[in-house]
Amino acid sequence: MHNHHHSEDHLESSEFITDIVIGMSDxxxxxxxLAAGLSGAVSSNTIIITAGIAEIVAGSIAMGLGxxxxxxxxxxxxxxxxKREYLExxxxxxxxxxEIRDVFAxxxxxxxxxxxxxxxxxKDKDKWVQFxxxxxxxxxxxxxxxxxxxxxxxxxxxxxGGLIPLSAYLFTExxxxxxxxxxxLTVICLFVFGxxxxxxxxxxxxxxxxxxxxxxITAAAAAYLVAKSFDHLx
Amino acid sequence: MHNHHHSEDHLESSEFITDIVIGMSDxxxxxxxLAAGLSGAVSSNTIIITAGIAEIVAGSIAMGLGxxxxxxxxxxxxxxxxKREYLExxxxxxxxxxEIRDVFAxxxxxxxxxxxxxxxxxKDKDKWVQFxxxxxxxxxxxxxxxxxxxxxxxxxxxxxGGLIPLSAYLFTExxxxxxxxxxxLTVICLFVFGxxxxxxxxxxxxxxxxxxxxxxITAAAAAYLVAKSFDHLx
Numbered sequence: 001m002h003n004h005h006h007s008e009d010h011l012e013s014s015e016f017i018t019d020i021v022i023g024m025s026d027x028x029x030x031x032x033x034l035a036a037g038l039s040g041a042v043s044s045n046t047i048i049i050t051a052g053i054a055e056i057v058a059g060s061i062a063m064g065l066g067x068x069x070x071x072x073x074x075x076x077x078x079x080x081x082x083k084r085e086y087l088e089x090x091x092x093x094x095x096x097x098x099e100i101r102d103v104f105a106x107x108x109x110x111x112x113x114x115x116x117x118x119x120x121x122x123k124d125k126d127k128w129v130q131f132x133x134x135x136x137x138x139x140x141x142x143x144x145x146x147x148x149x150x151x152x153x154x155x156x157x158x159x160x161g162g163l164i165p166l167s168a169y170l171f172t173e174x175x176x177x178x179x180x181x182x183x184x185l186t187v188i189c190l191f192v193f194g195x196x197x198x199x200x201x202x203x204x205x206x207x208x209x210x211x212x213x214x215x216x217i218t219a220a221a222a223a224y225l226v227a228k229s230f231d232h233l234x
Numbered sequence: 235m236h237n238h239h240h241s242e243d244h245l246e247s248s249e250f251i252t253d254i255v256i257g258m259s260d261x262x263x264x265x266x267x268l269a270a271g272l273s274g275a276v277s278s279n280t281i282i283i284t285a286g287i288a289e290i291v292a293g294s295i296a297m298g299l300g301x302x303x304x305x306x307x308x309x310x311x312x313x314x315x316x317k318r319e320y321l322e323x324x325x326x327x328x329x330x331x332x333e334i335r336d337v338f339a340x341x342x343x344x345x346x347x348x349x350x351x352x353x354x355x356x357k358d359k360d361k362w363v364q365f366x367x368x369x370x371x372x373x374x375x376x377x378x379x380x381x382x383x384x385x386x387x388x389x390x391x392x393x394x395g396g397l398i399p400l401s402a403y404l405f406t407e408x409x410x411x412x413x414x415x416x417x418x419l420t421v422i423c424l425f426v427f428g429x430x431x432x433x434x435x436x437x438x439x440x441x442x443x444x445x446x447x448x449x450x451i452t453a454a455a456a457a458y459l460v461a462k463s464f465d466h467l468x
Contacts, residue, residue: 030296034288037287042284050272050275050464054267054271055264058453059264061457062449066263104351108354108358109354117347123342124341127341127342128341131341135369203307203310214299222291222292223288223289227291
């Protein structure tokens with residue numbers, strides 16, 4: 001696998017950025033919308049900040065711990081499929097060779113070439129299994145440190161993202177002015193972050209920035225309207 | 235692609251279940267933890283319910299709309315790579331044929347077989363491009379309806395999951411008893427849901443049930459402690 005070193009480095013850095021993007025986009029959006037929603041229904045900044053802090057703690061743990069356990073599950077799944085594939089290659093090599101042929105029959109290769117590929121591939125069991133893992137099952141080997149790194153990155157990104165909209169309520173007197181500052185601050189951050197996110201994922205940056213901002217504003221507006229009308233019931 | 239019909243059906247149903255799992259697990263966890271956190275810091279169920287409703291609206295829109303736009307991005311990305319691959323096959327066929335050979339050189343196939351594969355594959359441009367998309371770029375064709383379905387499924391699952399822990403505060407007198415009922419109710423649901431989730435994703439059900447329950451309890455306990463100590467500052 002030494003010849004894949006470069007592409008794995010690339011993969012690792014893009015997964016790191018993906019984790020930041022996942023954590024920060026949710027971190028900016030949900031605490032922002034929650035605080036906006038409460039701004040229409042309660043009269044004290046303290047309640048909004050308390051609820052926001054509780055949400056940031058809950059959300060970062062749910063996403064971070066969730067990411068960690070999902071990563072561990074991915075590794076376990078890969079290992080168990082790898083073991084099964086080695087067993088199948090050992091116990092029913094003819095069926096496994098037929099699976100190689102089937103892959104290439106789908107691409108219109110002649111029977112002669114299919115046989116050649118299957119026979120040559122079967123000479124090296126490790127490469128054979130490697131091929132079946134990737135091309136039959138579509139599984140890439142997960143990084144062992146990935147689960148732990150992913151959890152920390154997503155959790156921390158969520159906290160940083162969430163503190164931005166909430167900070168507005170620390171420096172204002174009432175929920176109404178807190179909301180105005182929070183909206184202004186967060187919309188700018190959503191736009192800048194959306195722009196950056198789209199750049200690193202190779203999408204058109206302006207359209208991406210508008211998308212991310214649109215999600216945040218929609219969530220905040222809906223939460224505001226629902227919380228306000230709900231609060232009138234009491 | 236008609237011969238892939240069965241596996242695509244399977245994929246579609248597993249993506250639907252994955253969406254439910256994503257939406258409900260976050261829906262159960264975050265509003266539960268937020269409500270638990272507020273239970274240690276405020277004195278009225280109304281505030282907890284209002285905050286919980288605002289969170290459910292915000293979270294379901296962020297996840298649902300986020301899922302929708304992510305699905306659309308996936309389709310756009312596939313289409314643009316497909317276009318580029320057709321262009322490359324047309325404009326620099328030799329380089330693309332070399333890329334086919336490189337794939338099989340990595341698996342230890344002889345130069346003769348590599349040439350045979352490349353020559354036969356190049357006879358049908360559609361299959362050639364299909365091969366490059368899947369084996370060079372690792373991209374599967376996304377479903378066109380996937381983005382819309384995914385958004386609706388994740389959003390609705392989040393709302394249903396979130397209403398369970400919150401319902402406890404509707405039928406109790408104060409945050410303290412609300413918290414007790416909510417914890418009992420939600421822990422049962424997290425366990426049952428975790429069990430079901432693990433079954434459909436092929437993991438050991440008991441371990442999976444314990445994992446999901448553990449995430450929820452950890453998030454709720456952390457939110458409770460942080461909100462309580464934070465509230466003392468005011």
